[in-house]
Amino acid sequence: MEIRRQGQSLVISELDPFLAELLRQIPESTRTDGIDAAEARIFTLPADAKETELCAEWKLYVEPELRRIFETATETVTADLAQLNGKAKPFANCSLRIPIAHADAWLSALNQARLTIAAKYGFTDGELCDHYRSPLGSRRDLGLFQVNFYGFLQEFILQETQGT
Amino acid sequence: MICHPRSGRASHGFTSAVENPALEQETTTDEELDLPWHVVVHNDPINLMSYVTMVFQKVLGFSRDKAEKHMLEVHQKGRSVVWSGVRERGELYVQQLHGYLLLATLERSH
Numbered sequence: 001m002e003i004r005r006q007g008q009s010l011v012i013s014e015l016d017p018f019l020a021e022l023l024r025q026i027p028e029s030t031r032t033d034g035i036d037a038a039e040a041r042i043f044t045l046p047a048d049a050k051e052t053e054l055c056a057e058w059k060l061y062v063e064p065e066l067r068r069i070f071e072t073a074t075e076t077v078t079a080d081l082a083q084l085n086g087k088a089k090p091f092a093n094c095s096l097r098i099p100i101a102h103a104d105a106w107l108s109a110l111n112q113a114r115l116t117i118a119a120k121y122g123f124t125d126g127e128l129c130d131h132y133r134s135p136l137g138s139r140r141d142l143g144l145f146q147v148n149f150y151g152f153l154q155e156f157i158l159q160e161t162q163g164t
Numbered sequence: 165m166i167c168h169p170r171s172g173r174a175s176h177g178f179t180s181a182v183e184n185p186a187l188e189q190e191t192t193t194d195e196e197l198d199l200p201w202h203v204v205v206h207n208d209p210i211n212l213m214s215y216v217t218m219v220f221q222k223v224l225g226f227s228r229d230k231a232e233k234h235m236l237e238v239h240q241k242g243r244s245v246v247w248s249g250v251r252e253r254g255e256l257y258v259q260q261l262h263g264y265l266l267l268a269t270l271e272r273s274h
Contacts, residue, residue: 046258047270111265125209158214
């Protein structure tokens with residue numbers, strides 16, 4: 001896999017089928033449905049629970065707005081990922097072009113996915129800092145790999161968009 | 165409501181106000197009573213250090229150096245007070261920080 005900036009786009013090329021599939025899974029990975037820990041992390045309280053009025057107003061007025069922001073970002077990423085659904089031969093490497101204008105949406109969706117996956121599997125700090133963990137022996141291991149891979153993409157997007 | 169005794173002010177040799185200081189009742193608005201609230205950002209093991217720095221710059225208008233200083237405080241001490249002031253504005257900052265998925269809370273100062 002190669003990743004570079006090309007004009008007003010970020011281009012990920014030589015994407016092997018495995019990494020392409022992980023990218024395709026970003027939108028699905030942002031879904032917190034049925035994962036209480038993820039829901040609680042994505043939509044955290046704005047203050048101590050003793051601030052009942054503030055927390056109640058937040059649930060009523062702010063949380064729906066935050067949901068809309070997150071969904072909009074995920075929709076943008078989903079649309080960009082449609083490039084991976086071309087007619088290329090199965091198992092062929094492929095490329096993905098991300099417009100710089102979509103960088104914030106990608107950062108948000110990648111963060112949503114990372115937080116949701118981490119909450120779902122309850123990764124420890126030690127696991128999250130272990131970037132050399134391998135091989136992938138379970139769905140949980142794959143989840144940790146996803147968190148790290150998506151984090152790598154976030155770092156690259158940040159690096160290439162700072163100051164633009 | 166809070167009552168503040170206010171002393172009068174002598175001028176041109178007239179001292180009646182000083183001799184008979186008036187006690188005025190001063191009402192304090194809810195907003196003044198609220199002052200100040202803190203916006204606190206808490207550490208979490210997922211958000212990247214570079215991402216947190218970028219968010220501080222975007223949301224709070226910090227310079228890169230100041231953003232990094234607060235990011236490191238969050239990372240090393242577990243939390244950092246990134247802003248203090250009236251509640252309404254603090255709520256707006258917390259909302260924006262949550263929009264970037266940072267762990268942020270509004271706290272009353274003690």
